[in-house]
Amino acid sequence: xxxxxxxxxxxxxxxxxxxxxxxxxxxxxxxxxxxxxxxxxxxxxxxxxxxxxxxxxxxxxxxxxxxxxxxxxxxxxxxxxxxxxxxxxxxxxxxxxxxxxxxxxxxxxxxxxxxxxxxxxxxxxxxxxxxxxxxxxxxxxxxxxxxxxxxxxxxxxxxxxxxxxxxxxxxxxxxxxxxxxxxxxxxxxxxxxxxxxxxxxxxxxxxxxxxxxxxxxxxxxxxxxxxxxxxxxxxxxxxxxxxxxxxxxxxxxxxxxxxxxxxxxxxxxxxxxxxxxxxxxxxxxxxxxxxxxxxxxxxxxxxxxxxxxxxxxxxxxxxxxxxxxxxxxxxxxxxxxxxxxxxxxxxxxxxxxxxxxxxxxxxxxxxxxxxxxxxxxxxxxxxxxxxxxxxxxxxxxxxxxxxxxxxxxxxxxxxxxxxxxxxxxxxxxxxxxxxxxxxxxxxxxxxxxxxxxxxxxxxxxxxxxxxxxxxxxxxxxxxxxxxxxxxxxxxxxxxxxxxxxxxxxxxxxxxxxxxxxxxxxxxxxxxxxxxxxxxxxxxxxxxxxxxxxxxxxxxxxxxxxxxxxxxxxxxxxxxxxxxxxxxxxxxxxxxxxxx
Numbered sequence: 001x002x003x004x005x006x007x008x009x010x011x012x013x014x015x016x017x018x019x020x021x022x023x024x025x026x027x028x029x030x031x032x033x034x035x036x037x038x039x040x041x042x043x044x045x046x047x048x049x050x051x052x053x054x055x056x057x058x059x060x061x062x063x064x065x066x067x068x069x070x071x072x073x074x075x076x077x078x079x080x081x082x083x084x085x086x087x088x089x090x091x092x093x094x095x096x097x098x099x100x101x102x103x104x105x106x107x108x109x110x111x112x113x114x115x116x117x118x119x120x121x122x123x124x125x126x127x128x129x130x131x132x133x134x135x136x137x138x139x140x141x142x143x144x145x146x147x148x149x150x151x152x153x154x155x156x157x158x159x160x161x162x163x164x165x166x167x168x169x170x171x172x173x174x175x176x177x178x179x180x181x182x183x184x185x186x187x188x189x190x191x192x193x194x195x196x197x198x199x200x201x202x203x204x205x206x207x208x209x210x211x212x213x214x215x216x217x218x219x220x221x222x223x224x225x226x227x228x229x230x231x232x233x234x235x236x237x238x239x240x241x242x243x244x245x246x247x248x249x250x251x252x253x254x255x256x257x258x259x260x261x262x263x264x265x266x267x268x269x270x271x272x273x274x275x276x277x278x279x280x281x282x283x284x285x286x287x288x289x290x291x292x293x294x295x296x297x298x299x300x301x302x303x304x305x306x307x308x309x310x311x312x313x314x315x316x317x318x319x320x321x322x323x324x325x326x327x328x329x330x331x332x333x334x335x336x337x338x339x340x341x342x343x344x345x346x347x348x349x350x351x352x353x354x355x356x357x358x359x360x361x362x363x364x365x366x367x368x369x370x371x372x373x374x375x376x377x378x379x380x381x382x383x384x385x386x387x388x389x390x391x392x393x394x395x396x397x398x399x400x401x402x403x404x405x406x407x408x409x410x411x412x413x414x415x416x417x418x419x420x421x422x423x424x425x426x427x428x429x430x431x432x433x434x435x436x437x438x439x440x441x442x443x444x445x446x447x448x449x450x451x452x453x454x455x456x457x458x459x460x461x462x463x464x465x466x467x468x469x470x471x472x473x474x475x476x477x478x479x480x481x482x483x484x485x486x487x488x489x490x491x492x493x494x495x496x497x498x499x500x501x502x503x504x505x506x507x508x509x510x511x512x513x514x515x516x517x518x519x520x521x522x523x524x525x526x527x528x529x530x531x532x533x534x535x536x537x538x539x540x541x542x543x544x545x546x547x548x549x550x551x552x553x554x555x556x557x558x559x560x561x562x563x564x565x566x567x568x569x570x571x572x573x574x575x576x577x578x579x580x581x582x583x584x585x586x587x588x589x590x591x592x593x594x595x
Contacts, residue, residue, distance in 0.1 A: 004072055004104075010046025014093045016077040021096065023048060024072045024104065026134065027065065029115045037063055039098075040115075041073065044139075048091045050075065052098040062101060068114055068134070070105035073098050122556075127570040129561055141550045141558045148264060148546055149216055152237055155256050161212040161239060166201035168194060168218070171523075178222035180232070188587040194220035197539060199458065200524045202240040203496055206535040207527045214239040216542065222567075228488055228544055230555055231567035236491075237545075240537035246479050246495055249536050250274070250435060253483060253491070257540075261431055264549045270294065270432040274483075278438040287327070287413030292487030293432035295420040299412045300390045302326045302400070310379035316358075316402045326402045327412040328390065331419050335361050335395040341422070342372070345399065348418060354411040358400040362392055374400070406446075417487070431485055431548070438462070439480040442473040442509060453510050455480040458503075458524070459494035460536075465502055473509045483540060485548060493538025500528045 025043035086092035172193040179193040360372035443454040479495035
């Protein structure tokens, strides 16, 4: 007989009746019925109910033992009576009569219960993460994460991708987020950087003659925390392919995502062929490049309406003359909604930092008219034009926002989601994927007003590279794309620029002289000059994929040992101070700031 168990805690059924068995696990719950003690024994696989009566010498000791103590029990399997069967447990038809038990690990007083999924503060949960991970919901999330990664690996192998590992200690990157720096002991005064992504290395793999690469890659970025982004580190499915165009990347990723989401979720995929939306269209129709396509509401541009003489809404007209844009959202069939519905959305917009949302409802009483606070400012002709632009009909309501382009896009996007949620329009039982394509290669920096890369600096521009107009860089589109699902960006990717001469020209527009490119990207630019194939790739975020499939709102719920909002590991006490001896060995001097 094995020393600790003959079965796992999810295996015993009525077919095991009268078997002598041995189980080991944690005491999940106890129920004392006076002469009979019920113990739910839990391991990684499930729960088995064990019983001991008062005549058993073990009774008193088991009665006193602390929950979450680890024990081994020896006993006999018995079937439950029909009225005591628990259909929620795999082992719900049986229980184990305990003959003998042994304590394998004692437990102190618990700072939080394990048998429930009750919410506790982040500080408690992360400080005692090893207890938090025992709880059913998060334990299952982490197991799901492991299964998803295994499935992805198998699928990538089926698609003839080879898995390689790229370096963790590398050089600092001038693009993207802040680097985590690692001092070099052997090279005083110099630093490695932890990779923000394996971007340059995976391109070098293609230059090296390998055709299809993937990696479950750890990435490190010194960024602030968000619900869908861990501070410090995250994992992504990193992949790159040679001799491909944009559509080839899409085909691989769509096949993978469809198989993955159908395997691990009962939710319906809204589209088996992911729609492609250009960057210009997505910013107009959704106000964001991360649209939730489960939401049927669209945004329309009504700027031209406010140049008409028969529109008397003077506040908006003055703003439009100074360069502002007007965007609107049509809420269908809302004529019977109370005034409070509209006023609450207006108040919400003001809390979001906007000046509010103007609104009116289209009515027909012999002629078309607008009911609401600003309805009187619109003529019948102007209303007819609005209805033509927006496809609005009688009974629909129009919410209006006016401001500078980025401000009006932001509030319109937020309002679109807010109105849809208030009207219960979003189907939570669907996954809606889409591609965002045709990103601009460059954009103006809001502060410096200088031209900078808008996405990935190593991307290939669209069009005939010999005929590109470098004098109008803001007109240049790139083969860059994002994969979005339910309003969450899962991935960014691009067809890469593999032509050194073209790369120099593009970097010059963003303010990098040839010597800067040679210095900052020496490995990349040198490799590309030795015969580089056309190539491209993408890197879906694993944490966000698992978050969607686990139906969680916070990435912490699918990460085994996450940091808190301040990028601190409360369990291990990181970051921490190090000794003066360690600093001296690394040729680093500590500077103490006066408070």
